[in-house]
Amino acid sequence: MKEELRPAAALIDRRRRGHLGQSRFATYDKLENLLYYAHKTAMIGKAEMQDDARSRRAMVDSQLRPQGVTDGAVLAAMGSVPREDYVPAEARAFAYFDRSIPVDGGVMIPPTPLARLLSEAAPQPGERALIVSPAPGYAAALLTVMGLETVQLRAADAATVPAGPYDIILIEGAIAEVPAAITDVLAEGGRLATALLVPGGVARLAIGHKIGLTIGFNRFADSEIPPLAGFTRPPAFIF
Structure with a gap:
């Protein structure tokens, strides 16, 4: 210019x-x-x-630290990656509000639950991460800044999961169950970070560790993350 x-x-x-x-x-x-x-x-x-x-x-x-996010690498990444570049143009003014933002195919989860999930997952440089999201981009950018190799997968395409193994899988949305295709590509001892739907429609942040063919979860905080399309359990038929 x-x-x-x-x-x-x-x-x-x-x-x-x-x-x-x-x-x-x-x-x-x-x-x-x-x-x-x-x-x-x-x-x-x-x-x-x-x-x-x-x-x-x-x-x-004002949002992350008061909510118990203390991981220095997570705070540094979220303090440097421009979240406004990953939200729809009409929502740019709300990029740093602690709220979900509608995107094509779902919602972008708020900054605080994302930061808490990443902190609990404890990403390490050199690890490989899979991000399953309606709008991949922001979380992958954070993990890339933290030194991880990232693979992005739109939630709508979750039936075809890129070959693993992955040390970390982040599912951005509340789910009722983990599809077998996701469990299969998580490395032994790997971590799965997401929100689990519990009775009453409450979403609870959780971190899972894979042992053998199963993933055991530790649920640690309620959240207002909405359900992720395609990851909800069909309602049971009642006579």
């Missing part, structure tokens, strides 16, 4: 000094408008970036 504006600025300066003929008024006006709007756009963009950076710091200090 700077290279484009220098000639424009120089031409405007020449016009003001009287070096251009009256027939160049239109050119002068266009160039001055170009310079003005380029400058204004740059200032607006800079202000938005500053606002987003402040919102990220506020998210870490």
Whole structure:
């Protein structure tokens, strides 16, 4: 942009000094408008970036830490990765609110439960992670910053799971049961982080560890994460 504006600025300066003929008024006006709007756009963009950076710091200090998120790597990643880049454009203003955001095919879960799930999963550099989500992107970016190899899978495509094994599987949404296809690709001793639906429709954050062919879960906090389409148990038939 700077290279484009220098000639424009120089031409405007020449016009003001009287070096251009009256027939160049239109050119002068266009160039001055170009310079003005380029400058204004740059200032607006800079202000938005500053606002987003402040919102990220506020998210870490006012949402995550008070809710017990203490893992330094998780806090550093969530304080640096721009969440606004992964939400729909119309929801950008709400990117750092601690709430779910509608996306195509489901919802993007709030920052705090995501941070708590990642903290409990204890990601380590060099590990391999699978992220199952209606809108893969943000969680994968966080884990990539933390030094993990990430594979993303849309929840709607969960019937075809990329070959494992994975040290960590993150399912972004509340589920009633873990599909066998997911269990099969989790490494022995691997961790599965998600929210489990319990009676009454409550979603409870949980971390599971695979031992043999089963996953044992430790449930540690209730959450308002909505059910994930395709991962709910069909209702039982009652006579």
